[in-house]
Amino acid sequence: MLNISNNKVSEFIDLTKYKSGKDIFTKEYNKGFKKFLLIFTVILILILFLPWTQNISSQGNVTTLKPNQRPQTLQSQIPGRVEEWFVQEGNFVKKGDTILRISEVKSEYFDERLAERTDNQITAKSSSVTAYKNKVNALQSQINALQQERRLKLEQAKNKVKQTLLKVVSDSIDLEALKINADIANKQYLRTIQLQEDGLKAVKDVEEKRSKYQEVNAKLISQQNKLLSTRQDAINSELAIATLGATYADKIAKAQSSLYTAQSGGLDIEAQVSKLETNLANYKKRNSLLFITAPQAGFINKTIKAGLGETFKEGEPLVSIMPADYELAVEMYVKPIDLPLIHVGEEVRVQFDGWPAIVFSGWPNVSYGTYGAKIVAIENFISNNGKYRVLLKPDSNMVAWPTAIRVGSGAKTIALLENVPIWFELWRQINSFPPNFYQPTAKKTDSKDKKKA
Structure with a gap:
């Protein structure tokens, strides 16, 4: 019916009594679809409570574990x-x-016999060093001889001074004796004159006494001259000691100056030899380069x-x-907001470029084509791309990595975190919240032990 009029026939007539009315008004439509919606809703609710592994996905590339194994x-x-x-x-x-x-390409190294010529120079300079050493030894011997000679000459001069001093004493004693003799001769002469005047002595006796007196005076004057000469010799002997010391000091100083000059020349030649030896070693090393x-x-x-x-x-x-020998590793980069969730020793799943894989990031156990890895190092300073670099190594307890992987190829990494319900993960993703902050079990145990201690 078109239901053009506002008067409805169904208000006056029960259409369900008729056969066609029974087929139309008593039949339930979309019953299977309702059951499907109910079952789907129940399954969806159950799925929302299934566990989901939170993770941090990142791009990376294959590298080596040790620096000396890299290209x-x-x-x-x-x-x-x-x-x-x-x-x-x-x-x-x-x-x-x-x-x-x-x-x-440098002109100073063009000579092919440069090392040989330098070696010859070293040999010649070494001979000069030997000659200087011999000269030093000779000068040292000369100085020792001069010192020995000076010691002997000084002893000789000192002995001469002692002899002249003793001679001065001897001449002084002789002078005093002559003075006494002169006095006695004078008294005898005067006594003889008195006796001659008294007529007791002859003129001859007076003349003899005068002659003797003059002779004694002459000896006295001679002895005085001798004493003065001996004293002069003593002074000259003492002066000779000073002159001798100055003379030999000058000779020894000249010899020592020559010695120091020879030593300086020898050290200079040794320095030149050392420099030439250094140059020779550098030339040989340069030739090997x-x-x-x-x-x-x-x-x-x-x-x-x-x-x-x-x-x-x-x-x-x-x-x-x-x-040729290297241990594969993977480096991945994580955002600073995710860095506190990454810890050394944690598990990471890796998918390599060129290897087929079916990945369920939240269910790593049902994924296919991914390989296990563990975190071995976390960069302490941010990289140029604004992320932190994390180094992964193969997990020895998992399937071995493919042997055909080349260093430098790309990789995708999935760092596994906590297990949460799917509804919680959906809620977190909708609100753009970061994954849950957590600490590994081992670290939690260690912190509890520290608190107890």
């Missing part, structure tokens, strides 16, 4: 020119294998300075090498 470039410590390559890209080299030969060798076993990745005759400065990279 490196080889540089030359000296400037030079490429002369000959002994390898090509992709070759495997052992530790110590020669990779490249270079040549000098003309061959670039592999620091460890690995593969040649790329030759950077490839052209023959191409020059380079010291420190410029020449070739890139990848070590």
Whole structure:
């Protein structure tokens, strides 16, 4: 019916009494759909209470666990020119294998016999050092001889002074004796004159006494002159000691000056020899630097300075090498807000680029194609990209990582946190809240033990 009129027939007639009315008005529509909605609602509510593992997803890349296992470039410590390559890209080299030969570009090192000539200079200078040492020894012997001679001469001069002093004493005694004799002779002369005047002595006796008196006076004057001469000799002997000391002091000073000059010259030559030996060692070391060798076993990745005759400065990279023995690791970057949730030793799931995987981030146990890892290091300072770098190593208790992984390939990481209900995780995501802050079980136990202590 079109129900055009406001008067409804159903108010006056019971349509359910008729067959068509029974089929239309007594039948329930969408009964299966209602059951489906009810079952779906119950399942959805149950799902909301299922456990969900909170996690921190991040992008990373494959690296090595130790720094010396990562790709490196080889540089030359000296400037030079490429002369000959002994390898090509992709070759495997052992530790110590020669990779490249270079040549000098500085004019002071062009001489191929530079080390040999320097060695000859060292030999000549060493001979000069020996000669200076011999000269020093000779001068030292000369000084010792002069000192010995001075000691003997001084002893001799002192003995002479003692002799002259004793002679002065002897002459003084003789002078006093002559004075007494002169006095006696004078008294005898005067007595003889008196006796001659008295007629008791002859003139001859007076003359004899006068002669004797004059003789004694002459001896007295001679003895006085001798005493003065002896005293002068004593003074001269003492003066000779001072002169002798000054003379030998001058000779010894000159010899010591020559000795010091020889020692200074010898030390200067020794310094030159030491400098030449240093130069020789540097030349030999520089010659060994003309061959670039592999620091460890690995593969040649790329030759950077490839052209023959191409020059380079010291420190410029020449070739890139990848070590053969390495332990794989993954570095990931986390936001500062998530950093307090990351701890050393915690588990992380890793998905490598190029390996198929089915990932359920909240249910790591049902994921396929991910590999286990553990956190071994957390960067203490933020990186240039505004995140903190975290280093992961393979979990030995899990499936081993694929052997075909190359260093530098990409990886996705999922750091596993607490288990929470799904409804809580949905509520957290809707409100943009961070994951729950927590501490690992081991750290909680340690903190409780510390509090008890």
